[in-house]
Amino acid sequence: MQTKKTSQSLLPAQSLVLMRRDLLGLAAASTVWCCGMSPAQAQQRGSAVNLAMIGEPQGLDPMVSTADLVGTVMQHVYEPLYTFDGQWAIAPMLAEALPTVSKDGLRYQIALRKGVKLHNGRELNAEDVLASLRRWMEVSPRGKAVAKEVEALTASGPLAIEIKLKAPYAPLLAQLALPTGMAAIMAKESLAPQIKEFIGTGPYKLKERRPDQFIVLVRHESYSARQEPASGYAGKREALIDELRFVPVPNVNTRIEGALSSLFHYADLLPVEAAIRLDKGAPAVVPIVTPNFGFPYIVLNTQEGVLAQTALRQAVQTATGQAELMAAGFGSPRFFTAEPNFFPKGTPFYADAGAKQYNQHNPQAAKEQAAKAGYKGQPLRIMVSRQYEFHYNIALVLNEQLKKAGFKTEVQVVDWATLVQRRNDAKLWDLFITHSGLFPEPMLSPPQLGDGAPGGWDTPGKKAALKAFNQEGDIARRGALWGRVQQLVYDEVPFIPVGKFNSFSARSARLQGYTPSIWPFFWNTRLAK
Template identity: 65%
Template sequence: MLQKFLISRRTAVALALVASGSALLPMTAQSQALSKSALNLAMIAEPATLDPMATTADLTATIMQHVYEPLYTFDANWKMIPMLAESLPKVSADGKRYSITLRKGVMLHNGRELNSEDVVLSLKRWMEVSPRGKALAKEIDSLTASGANGVEIVLKAPYAPLLPQLALPSGMAAIMAKESIATPLKDFIGTGPYKFKERRPDQYVLLTKFDQYSARKEAASGYGGKKVAVAEELRFIPVPNANTRVEGSLAGQYHFADLLPTEALGRLEKSGGKTVPILTPSFGFPYFVFNTKEGVMASLPLRKAVQTSFGVGEMLAAGFGDTRFFTAEPNHFPKGTPFYSTAGSNLYNERDAAKAKGQSAAAGYKGETIRILTSRQYDFHYNMALIMAEQLKRAGFKAELNVVDWATLVQRRGDSKLWDIYITHSGQFPEPMLSPPQLGDGAPGWWSSPAKQSTLAALNQETNPAKRGALWGAVQQVVYDEVPYINVGKFNSLSAKSPALQGYVPSTWPFFWNAGLKN
């Protein structure tokens, strides 16, 4: 049944490629037909950091996945495939030991060949720095090098999401040159098809082609397979104003513009070929994270009252407008996928102000301000925040909107004294432990409870895919019962590209290897 979900993505990709004409050329011929100029890529903001381990922000992942690579990655159907690893690992009969062999001859950007020591030290840093890495570290008994090209990971118990955790671009388990490893990271030395050249704050991040790149031989698929740096340079330009990204696309200023407002679709469609709109279905889900550590939302009864007040259908309508762009439904995973569940659905989209008032009074609410942290970098975040504040006020809560730029939001959400609810979104992935980060330990929100630990342990230690679906239902029920976050619904994304840009494949984290400008 997962196939049905994946077909919608593949169909969108195929339609976009046919519209641009790039699907008509095989990869080798297509690359030869493209010019080797620079790509101007309009992003939603200035990245808070270029350290791919230090943040789960999609913007950093989008940029730095061109510089760094993981051991494993996802193909076009979200299946695990090797990247820096030679093949999928050999797993012991008890499911605890993973033996990984690295590809030989992979060059780092400093001209040295990658080895097992680089991998081990990189993964150890990831487990110290990244929220997902920290959570995974608790599952690992040992991580060691085995010769120049071997890595051994021994788990304390079987852990089904290990490879997906190592593969996700967001908060990436990036493999970097051991001599560059530091905190904070100053030298960005990876193995990717592009290398870091320059960052000019509020102007651009510039990546240049890595001439010694060691490409895989398999056909390009998703985030893996053969990567070719067709364009000589990638210039990621921060354009925080969404309307400016739209106007720049229509004027031919950008070869690609990310995450455009849904109301721009009509103008893009009527541009007369000046730009090509790209609609990526089942792109992701917006969600609201609660501060369970301190402040007014640390109270579970009050979180439940807030959940009762929420009308997420109204929020989605405010965020996306056109019903082609969103679906309001309680299940975290789409119907037809292995993790579809209706657990907790009675608590979704209640929008009951009177009931919420009664719940908050019983919980001892005294009129404390609920601080909502949001940003205008993503228009739908801000629009949903406005509706959220009004719904809270109708239920008798005092709500305050704190609107900051995205980099500041990412920084502030790490301080439990500065907010009560913040708004973000995630891609829709086939493995529950990949997103949201709140399912792990240590992510902003700091959710921890016996029910969380026990249900997640049961899910993660079960390696039989057929049994994991029901176990996810138990986790979803705990999320509704303890309200660490609220999954608002599902949305499709809108971006745009120049008709001259060929070879671009729509994806959660846009990538630009195998893409270039038509001569």
Template identity: 65%
Template sequence: MVNHRLHTRRLLPALVFGLMAALQGAAPALAQAPASAANLAMVGEPPSLDPMQATTDLVGTIMQHVYEPLYTFDAKWNVVPMLAEGMPRFSADGKVVTITLRKGVKLHSGRALDAEDVVVSLKRWIKEAPRGKAVGKEIVDLKTAGPLTVELTLRAPYAPLLAQLALPSGMAAIMAKEAVQIPLRDFIGTGPYKFKERRTDQFVVLTRFDGYTSRKEPANGYGGKREAFIEELRFIPVPTPGTRVEGALSGQFHFADLLPIDALARLEKSGGRAAPVITPAFGFPYLVFNTREGINANKGMRQAIQTAIGPGEMMAAGFGDTRFFTAEANHFPQGSPYYSAAGAESYNQRDPAKAKGLAEAAGYKGETVRILTSRQYDFHYNMAVVMAEQLKRAGIKAELTVVDWSTLVQRRNDSSAWDIYVTHSGLLPEPMLSPPQLGDGAPGWWNTPGKQAALLEFNHTPVPAKRAPLWGKVQQLVYDEVPYIDIGKFNSLSAKSTKLENYQPALWPFFWNVKLKN
């Protein structure tokens, strides 16, 4: 292992050099650099550029520069208007929602955005996006009520509506109606950047939209004024974490996303070329179970696996430095209105004997549990390795299937191909925003009467003070039925060039309002 790491470390600078040389030599569009262009190293190749169909953070990170939602989040995760002129008007019974659009917003095609664009876009979102499908079940009618007015009629008051419309991942992206099709061929939005070019496994290039219509309020999180100071954004897939580190240290990348925690010391000693970016309360890694078919369609087997594993050990393997993680049963931190200890006795049991008994009671006959993971997020892989060993101690045969992230995102849609997959999600203030398994149709396919009853009560209670304690029922159900396991909470490490000015740490990194020094 030591020799392998030393060999890899010697190769990394050459890999970075080769990567950038290939980009410059194979891609004329990149070789002729504009006045300012940012090279942004991402964890891999985006599986799609459709922000509705692809719920991965990578797609949301890239395409939030091209498309905008009606609402977004400020720095404190309050919902604020983006394409909407202001907050919506609700009828007295909370069922009719009226949204007025800003005047004069330009699409990348040059014409003005109107209410029909919004209605067509939202209908596509309801059809294509897992979160959109969940919201669609709550909508009785969706129509224009004027050139710049949209009206939604709900079956009942639906508390998560605005937060669902604001999320960048699986985005309710507003598109030009003439470009709304399946699959997307033309990416025509309203954002500060417009789509220029994609070359698979090489880059996605966005270029500044000079006709962009910004909000006037001061920038605040994802909300407020957006300005495209950098002429061109180049999102480069760099699936090997060590290569992202070396590229940041060498100055090849202006930004490198989601780096191994052990890179922190090297970044701090980089001599001013690169600076670490720590994003606190970034998210939570979790395990998704295939409840549709295979060995984990059996709830008893899922409970056995939950009993066998030790999330504390897994988090230590994934992040190492205790400054970067916490292992705790509550899905939301103390101080959140959704903090709950419900189900805590089922968390971090690490009891192989009990787990073996539960597996036998569930009819386990030595079948292999297939764990789908990727090395592009190094903490996913490290946690999966530890989990496999924990399962083996309980007499449960485990096998890792290690693929690139793009392949994982595609393969997880095939219920015959896996039993558990490893992923992570942002730690967001609205429970229905993550993970997508709380919605409908997401891989894992959790859909039980208990889930429907618990979420019906939770989502149709609009008063926050009454809604908060209902989350405890949902959290308890997750521990009882085990559709997924929340492993813990973590801070993330990325890196930025010291030439990149005004970058604000964010769950989905954004590069409007950011400048490059000459």
């Protein structure tokens, strides 16, 4: 194995020393330049938090990337028309209210909020929204899927737009609400093939980015907050902390030690084995378990290479033992469940379709399937990053399972930004490990259900099943149609669902008001003295 050199090569103590030096220097500088205030004003108001994330985002354009890390950072800078409340219901954000929908389900009239200020001081209008949505439908994997459903986008006033669909499309508002691959509303003058000026409407604005060191967001002083009570991502957002510093910390031990030493006010996605230390080790640190956080899954390359053949993907699925993979990734059952359904029992989209194809862990049957399909010992390239430690642990066990089934394998360990970049080139990999949040709308995740996502799944069966599912508005009938989609995933194997997990993170006891969430957000939080 070859691992790309990152800050992981430093020992935790060395990393902490360097990080503390850099962050102290940044803090001193921020006293002078934060929000354009004088030193006296900054000290009177000033508060800043260091947020240890799993790595460096490959970019800051939230439309282009479906990576959670990009969405987590940039949801503070940009806002969508709609978002999710604390019960995962759709709620308005930049839209004034939920849309008026025609009886045939084809026309969505959306009124915009008045007086919303962009970061450049100008007021948001319908032209900004239309230009942003058009760009989203051109460059975002999620936007491209929506674009196929849209007949026209027009302004129906200075603060109103209309979306006209070709056919009813039930997931539309949920697609517009998701923070990853975000339908972010941007100042129209900032739009470009590659965004250079990040001008949104969010409670924070971009101040500085130093790759592999930090991303600094500062308070948007003219932010236009909603007045409804905060709920999930919806309602009132307040920038109570002057400065958010997102620090890439790929080494998980450094994130743990930084949280325990109070260097970091928040440390994202820690391994479950750290729970004992954080539960008992320091009263200044608050462990965070976020239930039903998401699901890991294995993406298979349906476009190029060995696994372009369906029968060989089915052989890989037969070899896979998901229960063993989940135990490797998350240790204690406190943090995971191994079950075949994509959605938990009691939810509208629970289905047992494909259950017999889940957790087979049958190397002999897999070997026979592969031989029958003409497998000749070509290496399966498994791409993974250690920045999500559970990805790496899952990959190691998967590698052994595949070898027992007679597959030749090659594990490629890279940093997360490199993986996100390389997964878009189908010639470079055969499988990669990733994960997604667990959402109430199936079409939100994984991206492989849409168009243009890594892996390139695009078959007549997929198109037919998703067309029927997406055009059905009744939730009970949609639930039954989802079962067909789930069965198709197990039959055609564009990806292999592994299980469901709770995430484990930590915050300083001083960071108050934090709400556990899939994409951590830090508006409505404050730093106690």
